[in-house]
Amino acid sequence: MQLRSRKTAVLTAFAIATTFGYLHGFAQTTTEQPDKYQWLEDVSGDKAMAWVNEENARSAKILQADPRYPVLAETALKVLESPTRLPSPDFRVGEIYNTWQDAQHVRGILRKTSLDSYLTDQPEWQTVIDYDALAAKDNEKWVEKGLNCLYPGDGLCLVSLSAGGEDADTRREFDLKTGNFVEGGFVLPKSKQDLTWVDKDTLLVARDWGDGTMTQSGYPFVVKLWKRGQSLDQAKEVYRGTPADVGVSATGLHDSQGHIAVVIERGVNFFERETFLYTTNGPKKSLFPENRKFTICSTAS
Known part of the structure; x- marks a missing residue:
C-alpha cells in the first residue's frame, strides 16, 4: 500500500510538472515573435540574393561530389534541350500553339502551326510572341506564365508575364488572330x-x-x-x-x-x-x- 501510494504521488507530481511545463511553453510560443527572416521578402535584394547564392553553392558542392552527378546532369540536360522533344500542343482558333525554349530562345517563344503541319515529322512553326525580344524591349526579366483566353473563340488572351519568375505578374491583352498586343486593351499591372x-x-x-x-x-x-x-x-x-x-x-x-x-x-x-x-x-x-x-x-x- 505504501509503495503504491509513493508511485501514485510520483506520477501525480510528474503529470502536474509536465502539464505546467507544456502550458508554460504554450504561453511562450503563442506570443508573436518578430520575423527574423523578413529580409527574404525582398526577393531581388542584395542580401536575399547573397543568401540564395551561398545556399545554392553549398548544395551544389554536395551534389557535384557524387560520382554519378556528371552523367545524370548531362543526360537530364540532353533530354530537356533536345530539339526533337515532343512539343506540347494547345488547340486554339483552329491552330496548334506551343511554348518552346531552346538555346536561341532562352526565355521562350509562343509559336503556332496548322494541325496538318503539326502531324508531320517537321512542323512549320511561326513565332507569335518572342519573350526574349519582349524582355529586351521592356528592359525586364520576363518569365512567361501562360495565357488566359476568352472561350469560345480563344482569339483574345491575357498574357501573363512575371518579372524573374515571382508569383506576382503583369497581364496584357493579346489577339492571337492578329498576332499583336491589343492597343488600348486590358492591362493589369504587377500583382x-x-x-x-x-x-x-x-x-x-x-x-x-x-x-x-x-x-x-x-x-x-x-x-x-x-x-x-x-x-x-x-x-x-x-x-x-x-x-x-x-x-x-x-x-x-x-x-x-x-x-x-x-x-x-x-x-x-x-x-x-x-x-x-x-x-x-x-x-x-x-x-x-x-x-x-x-x-x-x-x-x-
Whole structure:
C-alpha cells in the first residue's frame, strides 16, 4: 500500500510538472515573435540574393561530389534541350500553339502551326510572341506564365508575364488572330492576381486593390467586375472574403453550346472551400460541400 501510494504521488507530481511545463511553453510560443527572416521578402535584394547564392553553392558542392552527378546532369540536360522533344500542343482558333525554349530562345517563344503541319515529322512553326525580344524591349526579366483566353473563340488572351519568375505578374491583352498586343486593351499591372473572362468586354478580377485587400497568406480576397474602357479604380466590387482566408479566385465553366457559368471560389483555409455562382444579382452560394477534396477546373485558362 505504501509503495503504491509513493508511485501514485510520483506520477501525480510528474503529470502536474509536465502539464505546467507544456502550458508554460504554450504561453511562450503563442506570443508573436518578430520575423527574423523578413529580409527574404525582398526577393531581388542584395542580401536575399547573397543568401540564395551561398545556399545554392553549398548544395551544389554536395551534389557535384557524387560520382554519378556528371552523367545524370548531362543526360537530364540532353533530354530537356533536345530539339526533337515532343512539343506540347494547345488547340486554339483552329491552330496548334506551343511554348518552346531552346538555346536561341532562352526565355521562350509562343509559336503556332496548322494541325496538318503539326502531324508531320517537321512542323512549320511561326513565332507569335518572342519573350526574349519582349524582355529586351521592356528592359525586364520576363518569365512567361501562360495565357488566359476568352472561350469560345480563344482569339483574345491575357498574357501573363512575371518579372524573374515571382508569383506576382503583369497581364496584357493579346489577339492571337492578329498576332499583336491589343492597343488600348486590358492591362493589369504587377500583382498577385487571378481573373476570368465573363465576355469579350468584361473580366472578373481578384488582385491587390490597395491596403487591406490581401489575405494574411498574401493573396487577394476582393473580386471586382472590370469593363473594357474603364480604369482599374472604376471596377465594381462584387465579392469580398476576409483577410483570414487563404484567397479568393474566379473561374469560368463552359459547355459545348457556348454557355458559361462564372464561379467565385473562397479558400476559407487549406481544407475548406466556399463556392458561389456569379449572377447579375450578385454571387449565390452553391451546394458544393465546403470540405470537398476536388478543384474546379476551367476550360478558359
